[in-house]
Amino acid sequence: MGKNVIITGTSRGIGFELVHLFANQGHNVLALSRNAQPVNNLHFDNINSFAFDLGDAEAYKKVVQFINEEWGHVDVLINNAGTLLNKPFSETTIDDFEQVYKTNVFGVAEMTRTVLPFMNDEGHVITISSMGGIQGSVKFPGLSAYSSSKGAVITLTELLAEEYKDAGPCFNVLALGAVQTEMLKEAFPDYKAPTTAIEMANYIFEFALSGHKYYNGKVLQVSNSTP
Secondary structure (H helix, E strand, O other): OOOEEEEEOOOOHHHHHHHHHHHHOOOEEEEEEOOOHHHHOOOOOOEEEEEOOOOOOOHHHHHHHHHHHHHOOOOEEEEOOOOOOOOOHHHOOHHHHHHHHHHHHHHHHHHHHHHHHHOOOOOEEEEEEEHHHOOOOOOOOOOHHHHHHHHHHHHHHHHHHHHOOOOOOEEEEEEEOOEEOHHHHHHOOOOOOOEEHHHHHHHHHHHHHHHHHOOOOEEEEEOOOOO
16 A cells, blocks of 8 residues: 655655655655756656745645645655755854754744644654764764754654654654765765765665654664764
């Protein structure tokens, strides 16, 4: 039985690979990204896609309308969209912080709040965080806005798991180590990550479908190096 899956940040990298994986396995996917074109080019009957900006309060109404008209319920939400800023803290403005948090924190909160009424106790909400958001992990200069935002969604997930523990769904966070994506290359042009986007997408795909049987309110460190 195919699941109804919503994925954000699907124009490239891990999100794009996830759309492909779920669709290939017969699941129904709503792919949300500012640039809908890459997913539209896949031409799967079980993929729906439209341009979506997490910072646009009106855009969430389109998601509600789609679920009501097409699905009726949602089984899996993967909050994958993210913005990465690499900039010395002394040069980072309040606008910089606001832009990063608008996608990485406020967007995660609003998307989750929008989809929750359509999920039951078998549902699973996965938020993609970063090892940079883990207390005690190695930190990198220039990532003050990004890594702190990724720490925020870890705590948010713990709170949601507690608040919805009786009615469901389950909420978990995957704190990823470095993955070779376009976003990483833009921020760190000379760095080569040990994990590819498709490798990480495969892990997230399996976790999305089965992780809620074993975990709720947990952060899993998906990294092949220690903090």
